[in-house]
Amino acid sequence: MAQSKTLNVNGAPATIRFDDPDMPLLYALRDDLALHGPRFGCGLGQCGACTVHVDGQAVRSCIVAVSAVSEDQKIVTLEGLGTPDKPHPVQQAFIDTHAAQCGYCINGMIMESAAFLASHKRPSEGDIRQALASNLCRCGTHVRIIEAVKRAATSI
């Protein structure tokens, strides 16, 4: 049965339609709302490419059912974190350190790091590596990503 629901996405109400309450949130964001930030990587919660913030927590939108998100929860995607003109400090740090190659995983790296830094003010490099331990990158951009998160930590 087709249902609709209004989500709070990037600070604005957004209506989505779905037939199956078990549909992962990712498809609503990408296909209904035409967002490019969250990306399909594995559908298994293993790689992190689909990460968004729900009430400030980094969650993997490929394994969160659309029915599990309530209308008053605040969803923020990479687009809502910052813009090219006014990037979030983590986004700025990724730009400054050239921390992307193909960039497909970078949504997850930034969303995970931004949530992590919001609750960890002075992380060590080891802390940062551990925080990103379940985010996969295949291009091998890791050393720049670590550097970017270190830099961002000093500017937040």
Next chain:
Amino acid sequence: MTTFTASRRDVLKGGGALIVGFSLGLDSPASAQATGKTVAPDEVDGFLSIDAKGTVTVYSGKVDLGTGVRTGITQIVAEELDVPLSRVHVIEGDTALTPDQGPSYGSLSIQNGGVQIRQAAATARRALLQQAALRLDVPAGDMTLRDGVFRSISGTNKHVSFAELIGDRMFALKVDKEAPAKAPADYQIVGKPIARLDIPDKVTGRFTYVHDVRLPGMLHGRVVRPPAMGASLQSVDEASVKDIPGLVKVVREKSFLGVVAETEWAAIKASRQLQATWSAWDGLPEQAKLWEHVRATRVSKEDVSSNVGDAAAALEQGARRLKATYDFAIHTHGSIGPSCAVAEIRDGKLTCWTASQATHNLRKQLAAMLSMPVEDVRAIYVDGSGCYGRNGHEDAAADAALLARAAGRPVRVQWMREDEHGWDPKGPPTLIDLEAALDGSGNVIAWSSQFFVPEGGAGNVALLPADHAGLPHEIPMAPGNIQGNSALPYTFANIRTALHRLADTPFRPSWIRTPGRMQNTFANEGFVDELAAAAGVDPIEFRLRYLKDPRGVELLERLVTFAKWDAGKGLALASGDVVSGRGVAYVKYELVRTYVAAVADVEVTRKTGDIRVTRFHVVHDCGQIINPESVRQQIEGNIIQTVSRTLKEQVTFDRSRVTSLDWASYPILTFPEVPEIHIDLIDRPNEKPWGAGEPSAAVVSAAIASAVFNASGARLRSVPFTPDKVKAAIQV
């Protein structure tokens, strides 16, 4: 004297409209198969146009696979034409607009593609200069060029811009190999660490990947693959999915089975729920006996990649004779984003948006599969997830084309994780036997090697859906030019390196980053390390004895200093449970270009067999560097990815199918495991720009193996270096 052709309206109609249309995600240009723009690689107009505002558009057959090529090519053209970077726009891999410069592989995009485009720009610049001199009535030598404007130097205030000279018109000029390119001493942009142009959009969610392409009326498709690799489809129960809202159609062509639906989730659900009966198939070898299988595979051809002196005779005359067998597991590309494409057939013409590294080749493959004239097919590159070779992008394009044909509407196909891990073509298993002889003083007097590798080169890899649907496709295998670096960079007196080209390999093969050169360099450099140890000589000193190439010698000498290599320490074995060591490897890529040498630092836990790679020092000489930051980024990426492949990766399979279908069963390197990387770039602005990227991957496995030996005495000859193999090697 050159004059420029008046009409370039068609060019703009094809090129200009497409760019705007695409960036807004609008109308599909199915009608633009014939744009009127030349794609001839010997024409300046093939590569360049300048509009009435002075914007330079570059038409590049090489595409940016996440490696920074777009920025590098922008730098090259901005430099050659003396315009700001912001005034150069690059269109990549559109078969209707860009010349065929060959696939974007082999770290050749700058070396070949960029250099070709540089020459087109140099030809254009010279023609513009001649025109400007004519227009201003001043000698060509009396003009400066800055920001796309020629000015008379002698103070007459005469000036004329590119836009005035050529704006919206064609050059109608052949690319001239003799047109003088700018002197490197005058470079302002090339050689500088220009920030990658794509990164701001990528980190803010504004970038459009092929996965983001949406067309009006578009459906979502998913393909149902056979449960066993060679199984054929016997029956389909369409009623099994009829309750799924939004399902449009089940598509079947022989053993090609797919679904199309109004929504992506409906397509995914239907593909999972669809009941089908397949024949049984168990034609894969037993994984535990893979190497016996490889050794027993029929040899279709013998290639000898080098033959110096008489290796067979000299082997008999040594004071010491060493033998070893090296092997390297089957690998998957492991793209983080599964392959994806969008296809539309309108008015009998196919347009396909694809992340293919070879759109011109894909165009021909799609045309053959659908029995369409090539001119009715257009393939347009849109960035995908990094592919590191021929992954599933082309197969997804063929999936989308077949489903679009059946549905009569545009179709987007994105593979699921298990499709990508299970069905991308694989880096074939590689087995290498080596033998060498040392004389009484520890000098190498003979080297003989035999590589067991599939036949074939770098042609097109057959499209999976064409195979399943029984449609025309290539039969020969195309694993890439895997014979590369089977011969040696060292001057041993007697050498024979031979390749047994195998008639078959368990999985559809293709090239994965540094194909063949990685496996071959692992064996060669690993065995050189064994010889150095047998001779009791420091491994760098040992290599230098047999290296006559001055750039190679300089590279290794710099590595000694850069990595603070201590020759004495290099031979000492540590003791204790966690032991550390250093190892080295060297490559001259394909023996004709980029030089790389590296020192790996490792820690080995003897009890568990765990290896931690803590640090890499890399010295790199690719000739002229276009963008040092991009070169560093590519070196880092290649080192890290190859540490992952070396320590962890192997495709697992049963007799019917791949069983490593996700990141749990095919683990890759994670953040806590990533080494520090220190890079020393040798820039040679007056030399040719060679490839950067792949060459640095070649040295990784051998450097780690050498370091593990240095740390523990264990000699690792089988990738991946899993803890069980390490423990077994320590006990030996």
